[in-house]
Every structure is written in C-alpha cells, then in structure tokens.
Amino acid sequence: MPRSLPLDLPAPLMLLLHGSKGNARQMLEVMQPLAESEGILLLIPESRGPTWDDKMGRHGEDLAFIDGALAHVFSRHAVARERISVAGFSAGASYALALGILNGDLFSRILAFSPAFVHADEPRGVPAIFIAHGDQDLALPVEESGRRIVAELRAAGFGVHYLEFSGGHSMPVEVVRAAARWLRETPPSVNLP
Template identity: 45%
Template sequence: MSHEDARLQARPQQVSHAARPLPPGLHPLGQGEGRDGLLRVPPAALAAPLPLVVMLHGAGGDAAKALRRIAPIADAALVMLPESLGDTWDVLLGGYGPDVARLDAALQRVLAAWPVDPARLAIAGFSDGASYALSLGMMNGELFSHTLAFSPGFAAPLHFSGRTRCFLSHGTADAILPIERCSRRLMPKLEASGFAGKYMEFPGGHEVPEAVARAALEFLGAG
C-alpha cells in the first residue's frame, strides 16, 4: 500500500487493561531507518483506557523536541512521537506516502498492544508538524477523535473523512509563521467545512506555552 491518499488503516483494538507491555518512561517506537521515534508511557497511576496523543515535530525536529513542546501534559496520556524520514514531513517534500506509511505501521503496533480510548485519540503537532497533523486529522476522522495543531502554517487535505474535532493555537507575535496568514485564515475555513473546534491566540511567538498545552489537554477531555 503506497499511502499516497494519506489514509491510515490503524484502528484501536480490544486490549486487556490488566497489564501494560512497557513500564513508565521513554521507549523506542521502532520505526527504524535511523529515525526511530519514541513512545512515552505515562505513570502507572493513569487508568486505562488511555488517551493517546500522536505528537509530530516541526521542521528539523525530532521526537525529543516534540516531547518538550508538550512536557507539561505528557503524564496525562500515552504519547507517541514518530519522526519524519526527511527534515520535515513528506507532504512538504513532494507528496504523501513514505511518512504516512511509517506512521500507519507504528500506530498499528501501538494500538494492538495498548488499551487506548478511541474517544480520546489525538493527532497533534507543532509548526510543520501541526500542519501535517491538521491535514491527516481531516482525512482520518474515523481514527482521530481530536486534532491539536500548535502554530500551524497550512492544511493540505486530499479529501475529508469523518469530522475530527480541531484545536488550533497561535502566538500573535509569531515571526516564523505569522498568525494573519496562517491560523486566522485556517480556522474560519475549518469551520466552514464543518469541523468543530476551539481556537486560542496567545501573546507570544512560535511556541507552545504551558497554558496552551493544558487547554489542548482539556479539549481532548484528558485533563
């Protein structure tokens, strides 16, 4: 399967809540090809079924940087941190395909092993990762109940499938992806296309303030 249509086949499974396959902490995601990604397992006190946040890094980033963006809320969910094959995600480098395929394979492994709550299954991202998350979320609403886009630049869906709930945040002083030509244009288009959600501006730059991360967690219903 080429994944050029950006459709993800992974779905949550019926998994026992009795035992976790891995202890709390960071573990390799198992993507291979030199860009392995990470899986962060929350503290044992977090009851199953678990919220899942698939967090995508920005251009030139990696799993560790993506995790730091949402560090204040990482204990509230199982956090999957895939990495792009290139410096950024495939749609910005020629079209959907390679990164979608790797993400799908990693999601299938995680969802087969972990008791994940289908009603709190989010794709999230920062900067280029936010644009990619928003695009994939709009095309895979049967899988992702929520999409959390921190400072996105664009959305490039090839089609709509389901209706993921969208959270967008953006700094009013963002010099890298200016808010006027990014989120202030994106959110009205999302709403016009039937995507319900929440939009949050904050006085700051290209970042994810703790208050924004916590608002996104509340939006997911995992706070």
C-alpha cells in the same frame, strides 16, 4: 507511557508530530507533563526527512512509518479508540491537520500548534479541532496562517476552538495546559467506525 497509567485500562493515545527540522525529544519535553497529568499514551515519530511528507498524508514514507508505529502501539497497549488524537507543532501541525481530517474516523481530535496551512480535500469524519497561534509569530504570521486556517475550517463545517496567545512561534506551557483542558472537556466525535 505515563507512569500513573493503569496497564489494564484503555488509555487515550496522542500521535504527536514535531516541527520542521525538529525531533521527537523536543516534543516529548513539551508534552510529557500533559501526558502524565491526563494519562495519555504518546506516540512521537520522527519524519523520514527534514520535514513531513509533502503529499500531506497520502502514500509517503512518513505515512507508512506512522501507520506501522500505530499498529505497533495498538498491538501492545490497550487504547481507548474513541480518544485517539493527532497533534503537532508548525509543519507538524499542518501535517496533523491533514492526517486528522483525512482520517477523522480514527482521530476524534486534532491539536494544531502554529500551523502553516491546511490541506485535506477528502475529509472522513468530523474531528474536533484545537488551534493555537501566537500573535507575534514571525515564522508563520497569524493573519496568514492561524486565523486564515480557522476561517477555512469553520467554513467547511468543522468545530474549531481557537486560542490566539501573546507570543511567537512556540508552544508555551499555558497553551499546552489550555489544550489539556480542551481535550478533557471535548467529547469524542460520534462518527467513529
């Protein structure tokens, strides 16, 4: 919870998902400056195993844990329901895309940093999507992942802001800043319940 956040006003909330074999602490270190500057509550769960459910958002242990964590936050904090986003890095980015697209009535925005793939065959709503990928990514080459995912999502009718940066499999500070600007400037989707 950002120190500057007024306790009585509804705040934006970001569900933030780490990469494979990563952890919540790593994601907090990268995203805490964004949370502080933008007044965003961060919810950073850890996967129940070395990476996220292979069912990609359907009935797995990770999904049950995330549902419980979201309920906990909603019961204790004033959340701006139209400004709930899901974000992730690498495997967490792929999981964020799946969760965000399958639950577009909850998540108005999705931020995917170096995703591997997108799998969401039953979209609900049309969340806005930000994807960033390094042009020198050796773990997930940009041609086979970032660029392909953007093309697939655009063909499916999603609005995608794509940032291809000079670098590898990482979340550079300047890319996180660009994501913060995009969050600030992108209106929430209109198909919320």
